[in-house]
Amino acid sequence: MKKSFKSGYVGIFGLPNAGKSTLLNKIIDFDLSPVSKKPQMTRNRILGILNDSRYQIVFVDTPGFLDPKYKLQKHMSEEISKAARDCDAGIYVTDPVMPSQKDISTADSIAVPLILCVNKIDKLKNKGLLLPVIDEWRKTKEFAEIILISALRGDNTEKVVPSVLELLKPGPRYFDEDALTDRTDRFYSAEIIRESCYDLFRKEVPYSISVVVEDFKERYGGKKHYIKAVLYVERESQKAIVIGRNGQMIKKLGALSREKMKKYLERDVFLDLSVKLMKNWKDDSGKISRLGLNN
Numbered sequence: 001m002k003k004s005f006k007s008g009y010v011g012i013f014g015l016p017n018a019g020k021s022t023l024l025n026k027i028i029d030f031d032l033s034p035v036s037k038k039p040q041m042t043r044n045r046i047l048g049i050l051n052d053s054r055y056q057i058v059f060v061d062t063p064g065f066l067d068p069k070y071k072l073q074k075h076m077s078e079e080i081s082k083a084a085r086d087c088d089a090g091i092y093v094t095d096p097v098m099p100s101q102k103d104i105s106t107a108d109s110i111a112v113p114l115i116l117c118v119n120k121i122d123k124l125k126n127k128g129l130l131l132p133v134i135d136e137w138r139k140t141k142e143f144a145e146i147i148l149i150s151a152l153r154g155d156n157t158e159k160v161v162p163s164v165l166e167l168l169k170p171g172p173r174y175f176d177e178d179a180l181t182d183r184t185d186r187f188y189s190a191e192i193i194r195e196s197c198y199d200l201f202r203k204e205v206p207y208s209i210s211v212v213v214e215d216f217k218e219r220y221g222g223k224k225h226y227i228k229a230v231l232y233v234e235r236e237s238q239k240a241i242v243i244g245r246n247g248q249m250i251k252k253l254g255a256l257s258r259e260k261m262k263k264y265l266e267r268d269v270f271l272d273l274s275v276k277l278m279k280n281w282k283d284d285s286g287k288i289s290r291l292g293l294n295n
């Protein structure tokens with residue numbers, strides 16, 4: 001390996017819904033981390049690895065910062081703290097508006113060198129409105145760089161990696177050259193189902209769902225995957241919503257998830273979904289752990 005080979009862990013931080021996962025997916029050019037219109041999509045740290053002959057950057061997508069109100073959110077906050085502790089540099093993603101006190105204090109709480117990505121600039125008709133926003137951020141914290149981006153459209157996202165590389169030191173390759181993530185296909189299959197739940201269900205329902213893949217097998221010489229997953233809900237009433245009248249909703253959920261899984265796994269998928277009740281799991285550390293959310 002050449003001496004100048006660079007590597008490092010780079011956390012992607014920000015408030016819920018800022019576009020962190022969208023940015024990660026854009027950088028690694030793969031729909032790895034689930035994205036939703038609704039906040040609090042990401043619950044665990046997700047690694048997205050960018051490989052090149054000159055570097056390996058391990059991006060760490062994190063849940064959005066929030067004040068934890070129940071045990072699951074406490075777990076999400078711990079995921080952020082772990083990522084912040086372990087990374088060499090960070091990207092802070094924010095909306096293209098005047099930063100709130102929460103946004104400022106959150107960015108300030110991260111100790112590693114940070115690049116500020118002001119995201120969603122496609123939403124602004126008048127880019128001049130960004131000048132006071134940038135000024136405000138400059139006053140509050142010293143960033144290694146400020147980049148105005150649209151993670152969704154890919155505007156200026158090509159500037160992110162070169163800026164990150166400026167902050168990284170020579171280092172080893174932590175993962176295989178062809179690795180994209182440290183998580184298994186099994187993990188992502190559960191995430192795809194959860195993402196589809198955010199698409200289909202309203203109000204508190206998607207937040208009350210946890211997905212466990214109980215069986216994940218290759219069939220027909222690897223041509224097809226058999227995936228058996230259970231959706232755990234917190235209340236009996238939610239079970240009825242997820243199943244829907246005559247099983248309509250769970251059928252819809254199965255069809256939507258299966259399409260995304262086929263794309264992700266590049267295989268045909270047989271998906272077996274069921275719904276079970278696990279009372280108030282979101283506020284019970286033991287249950288959160290049994291659901292595999294602590295991994």
Ligand SMILES: Nc1nc2c(ncn2[C@@H]2O[C@H](COP(=O)(O)OP(=O)(O)OP(=O)(O)O)[C@@H](O)[C@H]2O)c(=O)[nH]1
Pocket residue numbers: 014015016017018019020021022023034035036037038039040041042043062063064065119120121122123149150151152153
């Ligand atoms: N218009 C616009 N929308 C964006 C952009 N980037 C992300 N979004 C949208 O913002 C929403 C949230 O995106 P995510 O990537 O899930 O945000 P996140 O920060 O990972 O959210 P959490 O995981 O819940 O903290 C989705 O509907 C995205 O499509 C952007 O550049 N422009």
Ligand SMILES: [Mg+2]
Pocket residue numbers: 020021022033034035041042061062063064
């Ligand atoms: Mg996310």
